[in-house]
Amino acid sequence: MLTILRHIIQEVTSAQSFSDALEIMVKRIANALATQACSIFLLDRHHGEYVLVATQGLNPKAVNKIRVPINKGLIGLVGEREEPINIDDATKHPRFLHVAEAGEEAYRAFLGTPVIYHRQVLGVLIVQQEEPRRYDESEEAFLVTLATQLAAIIAHAEATGALAELMENSKGKRHDLVYSGVPGAPGIGMGTGVVIYPPYDLDSVPDREPDNIEAEIELLDAAFATVREDLRQLSERLYPTLPSEERALFDVYQRILDSADLGKEVADNIRAGNWAQGALRQSIQTHVRRLESLDNEYMRERAVDIKDLGLRVLACLQKNNRITPQYSEKTILIGEALAPTDLAEVPEGCLAGVVSASGSGNSHVAILARAMKVPTVMGVGEAQIHDLQGKEIIVDGYYGQVHVSPGLSLRTEFERLIQEEKKLDAELDEIRDLPAVTKDGQRIGLLVNTGLGADISISLAAGAEGVGLYRTEIPFLMRDRFPSGEEQRIIYRQLLASFAPRPVILRTLDVGGDKPLPYFPIKEDNPFLGWRGIRITLDHPEIFLSQIRAMMRASEGLNNMRVMLPMITDVTEVDEALRLLKKAYAEVRDEGYDIEMPQIGVMIEVPSAVYQARALAKRVDFLSVGSNDLTQYLLAVDRNNPRVANLYDALHPAVLRALIQIVESGHQEGKHISxxxxxxxxxxxxxxxxxxxxxxLSMNASSVGRIRWVIRHVTKKKSAKLLHEVLSMESAVMIRCHMELALERAGLGNLIRAGR
Incomplete structure (x- = not known):
């Protein structure tokens, strides 16, 4: 059986299409089990029906036509029970449902197993036979095993849109295809797909010995100068719509092009015996491979920037002008790996949405899209992007979905949602400068999390009252060496000055885990439980002291800086860090800087810190809960692992009770808790x-307006009642549903997503 199983799986996975894969599977299963019929029914959730999508043994004309209600028949029973059902004579079972079109009157024996993926029933796989008999255990195990393989195939088809297309055919009418990705920038965009492709291929550039080394270097310098000027013009073109901080994304490109860095490296390759194009390819490939090999998602995204720059320089070396795409009035920009420059080249007012086959919410293109308020979906890797050229596209940046060729009803619905969005945005703008105070007078501070200079103006425009978390590791991750004390001071000074007199909380270097420094490699079997955060900086006090001194120098005359210590698991770590902080303060004062000792805080993000919260609060000025890591550690769930990501929910009862304990402990010591x-x-x-x-509360800038709106429309008394209610619930799903219903009853459902 194992050999047969392997052959079936191999043949199915190499099928040309989803429907072909289903046909192969039913035929091979029927042959392997020597049974007369095998059929696959897939669940149409929208209509609450199981649809016959493939069969060997039933009437082939019934495919895509037979639809069994979810609560009817043996098919429905298998789905309800979520376990195999093995019956020797199905016609005698009380749930037997006769379907004339199926042509199954002769079949008595029945074995059905649910097709389940991530705890969701996707369909039912059945086999049937004329003579009454019960299928044996080995046959049942064989069918269950194939059902698990079928589940993965269906999930893949759902991601690519093949499942939606199949279900459309079953209704005899066309609905839109839906591709899923990762939300990059919130909002809903409608327009026409414009697909862009890289016009040149660095990988195909050959090595060649230069005839004249100096002439090749001159060509390189000229190409770099041309690209610098192009980028400057693109940046200036965005000037009317973006503040300087957002245009700083293009400054990153300019820094990469600096002849003291990449330019010198390529020139060295020329002097080593390669022409300019080959030398460029060598350098770009080296950087891309290094970045793509890192575990850190943010650094992997930087490979896209390097590739984009390399292609632009190559175009200049080859003396080719880039062909400008034909942008539509409402362009949905689509590409395999888009770069910020691609967005900047779309004529002003024409960019309605962005879809990238690769990338994440941390990519520069997503950051720029958020700043431009352009709905964006990243990582739509399963989409056949070449098929999207000229198609009508709807980008749902809230749920990370892309609708292709939507029907009239869906178009009308999304147009209504866009109008609701505009109305809500206008209302949020009206209260941007108002305090976040509940109806019964409870004031809540609203701050932002940030790590890039490009986020500064977005945060200020959102009405943030300060920075609750500045991730100082980002400037470290963006370099190929430790930044000097002066380089750090300049970065911190810009941030502190931009927000002054608002408070800014700088988190000390938090690397390790999913954020290894490329020039400070850490190889561990379990990095999330390993050498990371404060553990590294206390083991390397020279790194810690250099950073703290830079922070303190940057605060002179502003005094709005706070310092926060990450990944604290024990009070002794805080005691040691405080000793070093006082040492750095004394040294900076001795250098002549007139500064105040900053407030010091601790991040509560591991379970041990929850139970030592009061002891920690006695030692510092404030506590701040890192909800992402605390949830991950409390639930033992890697939220980046798709197999268990559905278990990750910060509204889990255990997380809520931990939060209550932290706040109570901190307030007992009279400390501020965020x-x-x-x-x-x-x-x-x-x-x-x-x-x-x-x-x-400290959050992404895009959330500030919505959270302010909620706070100003509720009372603490009503909130306390809801908390009391959910603490009696036993699952995150129940709690989340209860709270969503509470929001809708309060008339705030559209804050989750327009239309609710």
Missing amino acids: ICGELAGDPVAVMLLIAIGFDS
Whole structure:
């Protein structure tokens, strides 16, 4: 059986199409089990029906026509029970449903098994036979095993749109295809797909010995100068719509092009015996391979920037002008790996949405799209992007979905949602400068999480009251060496000055885990439980002291800086860090800087810190909960692992009780307690956070307006009642549903997504 199983799986996975794969599977299963019929029914959730999509043995004309209600027949029973059902005579079972079109009157024996993926029933796989008999255990195990393989195939088909297309055919009419990705920038965009491709291929450039080394270097310098000027013009073109901080993304490109860095490296390759194009290819490939090999998602995204620059320089070396795409009035820009420059080249007012086959919410293109308020979906890797050229596209940046060739009803619905969005945005703008105060007078501070200079103006425009978390590791990750003390001081000074007199909390270097430095390699079997955060910097006090001194020098005359220590698991770590902080303060004062000792805080993000929160609060000035990591560690769930990501929910009862304990412990010592991470910016959670007693919330800038709106429309008394209700619930799903319903009843459902 194992050999047969392997052959079936191999043949199915190499099928040309999804429907072909289903046909192969039913035929091979029927032959392998020597049974007369095998059929696959897939669940159409929208209509609550199981649809016959492939069969060997039933009437072939019934494919895509037979639809069994979800609560009817043996098919429905298998789905309800979520386990195999093995019956020797199906016609005698009380749930037997006769379907004339099927032509199954002769079949008595029945074995059905659910097709389940990530705890969701996707369909039912059945085999049937004329004579009454019960299929044996080995046959049942064989069918269950193939059902698990079928589940993965269906999930893949759902991601690529092949499942939607198949289900469309079953209704005899065309609905839109839907591709899923990762939300990059919120909002809904409608327009025409414009697909762009890289016009040149660096990988195909051959090595060649230069005839004249100096002439090749001159060509290189000229190409770099041309690209610098092109980028400057693109940046200036964005000037009317973007503040200088957003245009700083293009400054990153300019820094990469600096002749003291990449330019010198390529020139060295020329002097070593390669022409300019080959030398460029060598350098770009080396950097791309290094970045793509890193575990850190942010650094992998930088490979896209390097590739884009390399192609632009190559175009100049080859004396080719880039062909400008034909942009539509409402362009949905689509590409395999888009770069910020691609967005900048779309004529002003024409960019309605962005779809990238690769990338994440941390990519520069997603950051720029958020700044430009352009709905974006990243990582739509399964989409056949060449098929999207000229198609009508809807980009749902909230759910990370792309609708292709939508029907009239869907178009009308999304147009209505866009109007609701505009109305909500206008209302949020009206209260941007108002304090976040509940109807019964409870004031909550609203701060932002940031790590890039490009986020500064977005945060200020959103009405943030300060920075609750500045990730100082980002400037470290963007370099190929440790930044000097002066380089750090300049970065911190710009941030502190931009927000002054608002408070800015600088988190000390938090690398390790999913953020290894390329020039400070850490290889561990379990990095999330290893050498990371404060553990590294206390083991390397020279790194810690250099950073702290830079922070303190940057605060002179502003005094709005706070310092936060990450990944604290024990009070002894805080005691040692405080000793070093006082040492750095004394040294900076001795250098002649007139500064105040900054407030010091601790991040609560591991379970041990929850139970030592009061002892920690005695030693520092404030506590801040890192909700992302705390949830991950409490639930033992890697939220980046798709197999278990559905178990990750910060509204889990255990997480809520941990938050209550932290706030109570901190307030007993009279200390300010804040929370940062995804939970702080979740409108569904904000009422619970108010009731728990957090003094401030720190979130992404895009969430500030919505969270302010919720706070100003609720009371602490009502929030406390909701908290009391959910603490009696036993699952995150129940709690989330309860809170979503509470938001909708309060007339705030559209804060989750327009239309609710």
